[in-house]
Amino acid sequence: MSDLLERLRSRGWRLTSQRRVVAEVLDGDHVHLTADEVHARAAERLPEISRATVYNTLGELVTLGEVLEVATDGRAKRYDPNAHQPHQHLVCSACGTIRDVRPTGDPLAALPAAERFGFDVATAEVTYRGLCPDCA
Amino acid sequence: MSDLLERLRSRGWRLTSQRRVVAEVLDGDHVHLTADEVHARAAERLPEISRATVYNTLGELVTLGEVLEVATDGRAKRYDPNAHQPHQHLVCSACGTIRDVRPTGDPLAALPAAERFGFDVATAEVTYRGLCPDCA
DNA sequence: TCCTAAGATAGACCCAGTCTAAGTCAAGAA
DNA sequence: TTCTTGACTTAGACTGGGTCTATCTTAGGA
Incomplete structure (x- = not known):
């Protein structure tokens, strides 16, 4: 810090x-x-x-x-504050707890040119949702 | 409708x-x-x-x-209203325009068990951001 | 130590959304 | 067709998250 x-x-x-x-x-x-x-x-x-x-x-x-x-x-x-390591978020639908997670591959690569509508696509944010162990 | x-x-x-x-x-x-x-x-x-x-x-x-x-x-x-066809969103960082897009593969599959922290993960929402043709 | 522009403060203000109490009406019953 | 009633709608007060403004304070260079 x-x-x-x-x-x-x-x-x-x-x-x-x-x-x-x-x-x-x-x-x-x-x-x-x-x-x-x-x-x-x-x-x-x-x-x-x-x-x-x-x-x-x-x-x-x-x-x-x-x-x-x-x-x-x-x-x-x-x-x-975890801004220097690329990551996505996993959120509990019940209590709202958030964890940083690192999926495999680059989510940007999953969007083919034909689905970009001429946009200059720069980033992809992924939010995974589900129940955490405490709420399940 | x-x-x-x-x-x-x-x-x-x-x-x-x-x-x-x-x-x-x-x-x-x-x-x-x-x-x-x-x-x-x-x-x-x-x-x-x-x-x-x-x-x-x-x-x-x-x-x-x-x-x-x-x-x-x-x-x-x-x-x-496009709730019956799974899709993600592509957003223009400048003007806020939103398009529905369909990436290849299932974004959920990109999150390995080791990165799920015991959560019962149900959905993945992806937001792609970039500049639309008008704003680029 | 002094000076001053950058920073901090209290509190008014704004926007998106929710709540409440009272009035209205869709649609089943007769 | 009219009656009945609980679901629906309404205006407007209220809330939470966030921004703005006018005034005061202070970090750090001269």
């Missing part, structure tokens, strides 16, 4: 205590927090941090390519 | 003018309207139809399996 802060600083990111706390909250594997959850956890360490700052910081991290935005349900977006 | 109304009636669906208009608005290929767009088009034919009724009717059509809910951006959900 200090790698992340180091990378950001070297890109001219002004380092504030708020930004540091948000970045720290997003550390770990299979982390997919909503903005409100990030805010709550950040506020444990820095009680006066505002919602707007959390949204701003998350938005910047997404723009910088350090964090992915994931919208697996119609509800709040989730933020995934 | 009258097939649809017939199917619904035979399932005990009470047929009202509002429901008929909503179902008619959703007819066609590559149709992916938001609830507000459905409401606007329905209101052209039935000016006093309410937003709540449109939401209720769309929700019922989704529950009955006649319409799919699609959330390709973080904004409003879209409703896709």
